[in-house]
Every structure is written in structure tokens, then in C-alpha cells.
Amino acid sequence: MSQNFAFLDEHSKKEIRRQTLKAIAIPGYQVPFASRELPIARGWGTGGLQLTLSLVGQEDIVKVIDQGSDESVNAVNIRNLIQSTTGVEDTIHTSEATIIQSRHRIPEVPLKPFQILVLQVPTPEPLRSVEPSERKTKILHGDKEYSGAYIKLFEQIMRHGHITDDADYPVLVNGRYVMAPSPIPRFDNPKMNHNDGLILLGAGREKKIHAVPPYTDVASLAFEDYPFEVEDFSDKVCRESGLSGVYMDELVDEETGETYYMTNDTSYMLEKMNEEEDLHANHR
Amino acid sequence: MQITDDVVLSVRELSKQFGEGCSYCLDENGELQKNMCPKCHTVYATKDVTFDLYKGEILGVVGESGSGKSTLMKMLYFDEDKTTGQYVLPKDPKNEHNVFEVSSQRKRQIRNEQLGMVYQNPMLGLKMDFSSVTNIAEKLIASGNRNVKEMTDRADHFLEKVNIPLRRKYEAPKNFSGGMQQRVQIAKALSNYPPILLLDEVTTGLDLSVQADVLELIKEIQRDMGVSMIVVSHDLAIIRMLCDRTMVMLDGKVIEHGITDQILEDPQHEYTQQLVYSIL
Numbered sequence: 001m002s003q004n005f006a007f008l009d010e011h012s013k014k015e016i017r018r019q020t021l022k023a024i025a026i027p028g029y030q031v032p033f034a035s036r037e038l039p040i041a042r043g044w045g046t047g048g049l050q051l052t053l054s055l056v057g058q059e060d061i062v063k064v065i066d067q068g069s070d071e072s073v074n075a076v077n078i079r080n081l082i083q084s085t086t087g088v089e090d091t092i093h094t095s096e097a098t099i100i101q102s103r104h105r106i107p108e109v110p111l112k113p114f115q116i117l118v119l120q121v122p123t124p125e126p127l128r129s130v131e132p133s134e135r136k137t138k139i140l141h142g143d144k145e146y147s148g149a150y151i152k153l154f155e156q157i158m159r160h161g162h163i164t165d166d167a168d169y170p171v172l173v174n175g176r177y178v179m180a181p182s183p184i185p186r187f188d189n190p191k192m193n194h195n196d197g198l199i200l201l202g203a204g205r206e207k208k209i210h211a212v213p214p215y216t217d218v219a220s221l222a223f224e225d226y227p228f229e230v231e232d233f234s235d236k237v238c239r240e241s242g243l244s245g246v247y248m249d250e251l252v253d254e255e256t257g258e259t260y261y262m263t264n265d266t267s268y269m270l271e272k273m274n275e276e277e278d279l280h281a282n283h284r
Numbered sequence: 285m286q287i288t289d290d291v292v293l294s295v296r297e298l299s300k301q302f303g304e305g306c307s308y309c310l311d312e313n314g315e316l317q318k319n320m321c322p323k324c325h326t327v328y329a330t331k332d333v334t335f336d337l338y339k340g341e342i343l344g345v346v347g348e349s350g351s352g353k354s355t356l357m358k359m360l361y362f363d364e365d366k367t368t369g370q371y372v373l374p375k376d377p378k379n380e381h382n383v384f385e386v387s388s389q390r391k392r393q394i395r396n397e398q399l400g401m402v403y404q405n406p407m408l409g410l411k412m413d414f415s416s417v418t419n420i421a422e423k424l425i426a427s428g429n430r431n432v433k434e435m436t437d438r439a440d441h442f443l444e445k446v447n448i449p450l451r452r453k454y455e456a457p458k459n460f461s462g463g464m465q466q467r468v469q470i471a472k473a474l475s476n477y478p479p480i481l482l483l484d485e486v487t488t489g490l491d492l493s494v495q496a497d498v499l500e501l502i503k504e505i506q507r508d509m510g511v512s513m514i515v516v517s518h519d520l521a522i523i524r525m526l527c528d529r530t531m532v533m534l535d536g537k538v539i540e541h542g543i544t545d546q547i548l549e550d551p552q553h554e555y556t557q558q559l560v561y562s563i564l
Contacts (some may be wrong), residue, residue: 142388143388143389143392145426147422150426151418154421154435155418158415158418158436158454160418223430224430224431225433231426
């Protein structure tokens with residue numbers, strides 16, 4: 001049986017691209033789209049996957065990561081699906097890819113103007129935890145009434161003395177729409193502001209697409225006396241590579257019981273370690 | 285009795301109907317069955333309600349269940365849309381011709397800056413799972429405040445004013461008694477110093493000593509802050525204690541209005557007479 005290029009039929013891809021264009025035209029606004037059935041279950045990255053499949057062409061080079069890793073089961077399976085239905089080239093190197101599909105991270109290497117970052121989104125609605133009704137949240141977005149997003153942060157300050165949202169930290173896009181940036185760590189929020197590449201966000205289960213076009217203002221919500229802060233890794237060093245100043249995972253050595261840190265973006269870590277090795281080799 | 289010429293809120297011929305209406309009930313001579321048209325079953329929740337609210341006064345609205353009191357309050361707070369009518373807030377800097385006609389964004393602004401609402405059911409006015417401080421700060425955040433210290437100070441001030449111990453300020457209202465929830469609602473409604481406060485059956489369902497506390501608080505707020513209020517109640521004793529002037533509603537219409545004492549001592553309309561004489 002023959003399969004259409006990139007699994008979806010041409011009309012579906014066209015519809016998704018049309019909604020994507022609308023999302024780019026209204027930065028941060030959630031555009032509804034007809035989420036298609038895919039060979040993977042909803043909630044496992046189908047929003048991102050549909051964006052990637054609708055955009056991918058024969059010349060593209062695709063990279064897929066899951067929590068910073070190219071090797072996790074989810075990333076490998078999605079990459080295999082894209083590869084087997086399109087035959088396009090894939091890579092682990094961020095700077096070589098034209099489309100980067102990611103779950104929960106923006107890579108350490110800054111995006112370039114020709115690159116598209118596709119993020120998988122579980123809950124696209126930043127007001128959902130304070131307002132369960134979709135009809136009402138649509139009205140709130142229309143009125144630019146975002147006190148719901150702020151009282152959530154305010155309540156965290158009241159209960160814990162500081163804001164506890166570590167991932168999916170809400171942002172105001174282009175001074176108009178408050179957007180859920182998908183569960184990327186706070187650390188990655190500033191990377192969206194005036195970024196060179198195009199960022200697309202797809203929620204397959206919730207049937208929404210939103211976007212941050214290049215060079216758009218993206219500001220993390222905060223209070224005057226409780227400003228936005230990213231996670232601080234300045235005193236931590238990656239055990240594998242010796243890198244610092246990147247987003248790290250905290251791990252426990254099972255033999256010694258010791259806590260150690262490791263760079264989360266594995267392909268970035270590999271590139272850096274290879275550079276180091278080459279440098280040493282040249283010296284010799 | 286305080287009467288000045290300062291009108292802070294003015295309503296003209298405010299009507300709300302559920303249903304299209306038909307040639308029978310839209311005709312002036314069409315007799316309604318209570319507030320419903322017997323032919324097309326259109327319900328006239330309020331019909332041609334007209335009144336003024338003056339600075340610093342408390343206006344009472346009495347009437348039986350289904351007389352349109354709560355619908356009136358909901359329309360004044362923009363919770364419900366009107367069918368026809370005019371609503372003016374002369375003291376607002378923008379002073380629009382009819383605030384029913386402004387954008388929904390502007391309505392939110394009026395709600396946050398000019399009005400405070402205390403619902404009969406605290407579930408409608410409070411977020412039960414959020415701490416009391418956050419509930420009060422919500423109104424401040426909505427009107428643009430982004431300073432945590434300033435907002436918590438303001439919340440403390442009003443929680444003290446409504447006699448909620450500050451050690452319980454981080455607790456969620458769902459842990460509070462009905463009277464305390466009502467007082468948190470009042471603190472929230474007051475947090476932005478609104479010139480107008482709308483109180484819908486605030487003491488219904490509270491026991492007598494707690495009722496007395498809440499009523500005293502309302503009186504105190506009127507005296508100290510000069511806030512104008514509209515108080516909806518079906519309890520005439522409360523109306524007698526709080527209100528300078530009173531309107532009596534029946535089947536969506538205002539059938540009698542005047543100085544509270546006058547209405548209670550010398551009721552003119554048959555229904556008002558029945559109401560006054562039925563006080564136990």
C-alpha cells in the first residue's frame with residue numbers, strides 16, 4: 001500500500017498550514033485546527049508532529065528531541081515515523097536542522113533565521129487552571145483580561161514566598177496575548193524574546209496551534225517586587241563535559257549516593273566535547 | 285437621613301426579558317400572569333425600572349422571590365445583559381451616556397474601579413481554593429496593580445476592617461464559616477475603594493449574631509468611607525436598620541418607592557401592605 005508523503009493527505013496538510021499562517025499573523029493567539037488521527041496517541045506529541053508533517057519538504061533536515069535528548073524512546077519513534085513516511089534526512093545537530101521538533105526544551109544553540117522550532121504542547125490555555133470553561137477563557141483573551149494568570153502566580157508567592165512555576169511559565173506575546181509556552185523550563189523563556197527563528201506550538205489533544213514569529217516581544221509575567229528569574233546553574237558544573245551556564249539535570253549517583261549535574265541538551269554537550277577533543281588532538 | 289444632589293448611579297427604564305415577546309404582551313394593555321406572558325411564555329424579569337442612587341446613601345430593594353431583585357443587581361454589575369434601558373455613572377471620569385452600550389473591556393474596568401459586589405452565594409464572588417489575600421488581590425490585579433507588597437498591605441487592612449484574624453489570611457475561604465466567607469467577600473469588594481457597593485442578600489442564611497456583625501460592618505463602611513450602596517433583601521428588619529430609601533419590587537416592576545420609614549409605617553400599595561403586616 002502506498003503512503004502519502006509525510007503520512008497526512010495533502011488537504012489535511014494544507015489546512016494545518018493555513019491555521020499555522022493565521023497563528024503566525026496573530027502572535028500568541030490559539031488558533032483551533034482539526035487535529036488528525038495519527039499512528040501515535042493524542043497527548044504524545046501529535047500537535048507537534050502534525051505541524052512538522054505539514055511543513056516538511058524533501059529538502060528538509062529534521063531533528064527531534066524529548067527533554068533535551070535525541071535518544072529517548074519518544075524522540076526516536078517520532079523521528080522514525082517522519083523519516084519512514086518522507087525519506088528526509090535527519091540529524092542530531094541543532095545548527096544543521098531546518099525543522100526541530102521538541103518536547104519541553106528550546107535547544108542551547110540559538111535558532112537561525114531559516115530554522116523552525118516546533119514545540120509539543122499538552123495544555124495550550126494559560127488560564128485553564130483558574131477558569132475551566134473554554135467559552136469563558138476565549139472571552140477573557142478577547143478582553144485582554146489576564147488577572148487569572150497573575151493570581152495563580154500571586155497565590156504561589158502567598159503560599160511559598162516565591163513563584164513556583166518552573167515549567168510552562170506564562171508569557172505575554174507581542175504585548176497582547178498571554179501564552180502557555182509548553183512545559184519548557186523557565187530557563188528557556190528568555191530565548192523566545194526577539195528570537196531569530198520561527199517558533200510554532202501545536203497541541204494535538206486540545207486542537208490548537210499558536211506561534212511566536214521571529215523578532216517578537218515575549219515577556220514572562222511577573223510583579224514589580226517579584227521579578228521573573230531563571231533557574232540558576234552558575235555554580236554547577238556538568239560532570240560529563242565540564243560545561244556550565246547551561247540547563248542541567250540533577251541526578252543521583254546510585255553507587256555513591258552523590259548528587260551531580262549533567263547538561264540536559266545532550267547533542268550540545270556532545271558537540272562541545274568533540275570540539276574539546278579536536279582541540280587536544282591538534283595540540284598533540 | 286442623608287440626601288444630597290450628588291447622584292452616583294442612575295438607571296432609566298431598565299428591562300430584561302427572557303423570550304421574544306408577542307403581539308399580546310408587547311401591547312400596553314396586555315395582562316401578564318405575574319411576570320410571564322400567558323400567550324408566548326416570555327418572562328419579564330424586570331420591567332421599566334427607574335431610580336437614582338445618591339452619594340453615601342443606602343438604597344434598599346425588597347420583594348418576594350422572583351420579583352427581579354437579583355436580576356437587577358446582576359445587570360448593574362454586568363453579570364447579565366439588559367434587554368433595554370439606560371445606566372449612567374455620573375461620577376465616573378468618562379461618564380458615558382449609557383454604560384450598557386460600552387465595550388466589554390470597558391465594562392470590566394467599571395466593575396473593577398467603580399463597583400463592588402457581594403453575592404448571596406460566596407461561591408460566586410470568591411475563588412474558594414485560593415487564599416483570602418489572593419482573593420482580595422484579584423480585584424487589584426484586575427485593575428492593573430502589579431506590586432505584591434502594596435496588594436498584601438491593602439488586603440491586610442481590609443481583612444482587619446472586616447474582623448478576620450490576620451493569622452488566617454493565607455487560608456482559603458472554603459475553610460471558613462459562612463459569615464467569614466461573607467466578610468472576605470466584603471473585604472474584596474471594598475479593596476479598590478469603589479464608590480458604589482452592591483449587596484445581594486448578604487445576610488441570608490447566616491445566624492442572627494453573625495448577621496448583626498455583618499450589618500454593623502456595612503453601616504460602619506457607609507459611615508467611614510461614604511460608600512453608596514444598593515442592598516437587596518427580603519428581610520424588612522434588615523431594610524429598616526440599614527436603608528435610607530427603599531424600593532419595593534413585584535413581578536419585575538417597582539411598585540412603590542420612598543423613605544424607608546414612610547414605606548414601613550404607611551405602605552400604599554396592596555402588596556407592600558401585605559408585606560409589612562406579615563412581619564412576625
